[in-house]
Amino acid sequence: MTSRTVFPGIPILASKGFLGKLDREDKLFLLTISIFLGLGQPRNPKGKRKGPGRPGTLAPGPHQLPLDLVSRAKPYARMEEYERNLGEMVAQLRNSSEPARRKCEVDLQLWLSNKRSLSPWGYSINHDPGRIPADLPEAQCLCLGCVNPFTMQEDRSMVSVPVFSQVPVRRRLCPPPPRPGPCRQRAVMETIAVGCTCIF
Incomplete structure (x- = not known):
């Protein structure tokens, strides 16, 4: 039986019954890792997508705005924020107590x-x-x-x-x-x- 270490302190044994050789903490650690790896996988595996949609796009639902409306709304919000920031900077210049050096x-x-x-x-x-x-x-x-x-x-x-x-x-x-x-x-x-x- 051979063993190799992937994580410090956790030997992975190259035999059929290597899980039996691990103590409770090592098994718990491996279970936690496998759960996190499983959560990181996409819901629909490649090749088994349902529907004609492109990956990463969502159809507008009752609680979502269509993407084109969102993209049209964002520039106006950014412009208002931009003008507000400029106004604040101008007000700071006007109210500055520091003499114009x-x-x-x-x-x-x-x-x-x-x-x-x-x-x-x-x-x-x-x-x-x-x-x-x-x-x-x-x-x-x-x-x-x-x-x-x-x-x-x-x-x-x-x-x-x-x-x-x-x-x-x-x-x-x-x-x-x-x-x-x-x-x-x-x-x-x-x-x-x-x-x-x-x-x-």
Whole structure:
């Protein structure tokens, strides 16, 4: 009779009656493992699926929305959350008790990435009354050069440049003043500075 160890302390004996050789704790452990392995198996084995559906899709029931309605509803929820987060950031900028420092320095004590960067930046409020949201936080580089990581002083042999990104906004489309009428909204992407980086 030979034995091999799969798990430390649990020998698997290569004989017909190896279960008889295991003590109660080892049998309980093997039973637990087999139950968890069984629970992890799919309900319908491959090749025995019933119905024409693709794997992973569910037919809409009385308690489920069709998948196309869910996918159409999600972008609106994300957009509302996105605009709410932007509004909170603009409110923080307006209510900030910290004076607007335009100093080119790195503050390693702060967790904010814009103050720890070798090309630090601050935020200002970009206001446009024809846009929804009307106020967006916009990055402004605090250095002409970059902070040298060895001296922690500004080095003008390098250049700080803004990093731009496209952000989704809505534009108010109103008729010219002589013609009264309701304003419409159109979703557009607007380019705005979101940070700064250093180039050599």
